[in-house]
Amino acid sequence: MENNRINTFHGPKFIFFGRGAAGKIPQGIAVVSPSVYKNFKALLVKIDSNPVLFARRGALREPGEGDVLTLAGILRKKIKTAPSLPVVAVGGGSVIDAVKIAVRIASSDGLTFEKIYNDGIPRPPKNSPYLIAVETTAGTGTGVTGVAVVTKKDNVKRGIASPYLIPDEAYYDPDFIDVLPNDIFASSAMDALTHAIEAYVSRIENIPADTMALKAAEMIGNNIIAGYKGVLSARELVHYGNMMAGYAFSNARLGLCHALAHLIGGRFGVSHGRINAILLPDVIEHNIEAAEKYDRIAFSLGISVGGLAKHIRCLNTELGIANSLSFLGEKFKSMINTIAEEASVSSLMKVNPCRLAPAEIAEMLSRLYG
Template sequence: MTPFTFQSPSNILFEAGASRKIADLVQQYGAERVMLVTDKGVRAAGLTRDAEAAITAAGISLTVFEDVVADPPSHVIETAVGQCRDNKVDLVVSIGGGSALDTAKLVAYLAKTPDRLDDIYGVGLAKGQRLPLILAPTTAGTGSEVTPIAIVTTPTTEKKGVVSPKLIPDWAVLDPELTLGLPANVTAATGIDAMVHAIEAYTSKVKKNPMSDQLARQALTLLAANVRQVCRNGRDIEARSQMLLGSMLAGMAFANSPVAAVHALAYPIGAIFHVPHGLSNALVLPHVLQFNLPAAEALYAELAELVKPGSGATSQADRARVFIDEMVSIGRDCHVPVSLAAVGIGQDDLKKLAEDAMKQTRLLVNNPRPLTYDDAYAIYSAAYDERSNRSVRAVP
């Protein structure tokens, strides 16, 4: 058996209403000054209200940083770090989507160390200590609450990652009640994002391992069985719970068996055009799956029964095709936009997208099939034209 390592959070709390117990967790660390990292939309929706009230009622000083934005720019993170230091914060909590959780990870680390953000981009460069960290997601998508990864948008609109076990939180708090008000379009995009995490973890070329495999399979089973339902009925607490659990399991899987070309091609779409991350993934997913098919057919065939039980396909090639077609069907059934043109990207932009995608070497090395600039351009071209999305066989 190939040797592997596997890392995950020390503690996970999964329960409806779990976010109301955050103050109890804070008190376990003897913290006197806490920073809450979130965004204005989440706070305005009242999702942080109970946690804020409980922390304050416990006599703990609370600083709220609510200026997180999607695809967090480096200057936003640095501003939050400055406030954290100025207020002598000794524990960081985040309630929000992936951008808020990623920001909180870096705040907890950078506020404790002399490291600069520019010095820790890459794998394993953040080696210092961090403040205690509690993360509670409000979407079932990124899995950031259980990963050692934080993604940052640089001043040159490039997405860079900080990857270090130091970013794994002390507590992941999963409260499905926090996801009940998520709009259908965000639910769909984040749900597909979580599915991509499971798929890419299962097919990762470099660090694929048996623990990530099992987590990815269970995640994909839960997500495929519930994603259409949560898009139809966002108040279904059981389906929301299954999605949140699936998202976390997928996060644990790809934290140890990293993602690949789908994310590499999605990052420039988000960084340059500010398309939400989950939607960026969904737009290129069918075409990357088709591109990878010659190298990943056997693995796709193994996943087919998880996303479409009872398909009746017998040959490996047919099962792999069922898998790809079902992923396309999920996107369409959940009303996810089907082309880059539909989100305002022009054909003249494809060259820049392909150039920036090729900078994501940290991710591309994991792809089951080597991908060149010409391949990336062909995938973007297929994703650009809505007509090519009627058949995901457009990419050679």
């Protein structure tokens, strides 16, 4: 395993979590998911009487580059009018990720996606707005991470990582999770479980990140089914586990499962959590160098040595998620070798526990296709 001699551990300056935490959010320039606005209007108009309702144009889970640029234009005008107010992003991954990038574009002269992809996010100017993230799903952890995902014009998702994308402050209030539809709870919670597991086994050994990852896997894994069935105390623990898994992967990164999820999810219109859930058991079985670490996770979930992949397939079945990629059809089958080649050179493969050849990844995808 690789281990840097000097490690860092980063995250927001403040996290507020617990029932009613959202009541502490200060007034600001709010960008809100329309579904969250519908359910929590009385709370949200106290933060901003005229919030931006942000919805993606497509059915994909992550915002497109065009969505982010449009939002940046709106925010630039609002920030100019009220420069001292914080920007408050309220929603799931698509809203918060879009705001994280849009705020940086709005407060930097001439920043384009091309420059971001080539040179990264530049240090924000001193007068750029304070950023508050209010995560309202159980899954992306984006309220605490320095990561944002966008869908590029070719429908391939691209993760952008930078310390300048970390929100200054984040809120995790389980009241938001109580009202999530069961299928959205299930797929977002499986994304969070994947974050915890991939961060824990990554080649980056970072003690606080690993500690958070293992605890997050336990909290999510042991509560996901009860949460899916509507037990609110279980949903609450999954929500906090999601936050901790976000800390873990922001510091220890992810691996093959997410490399493939980004390549497949956007192209074939499958939700991010669902595609991760389907891929995860096979990724575990191929990452044989991390077997001992997977067993530590299995132990925390009360399952037998070597049983983690099988356990996740059982979770998927109970959550109504298939354990197969056959539903993607012939087009997917014809792209398996291309996707395997692309995944093998993904930056996430640098920290995946095993270095797999394109042929091995293709074999895995073919088996999953059935």
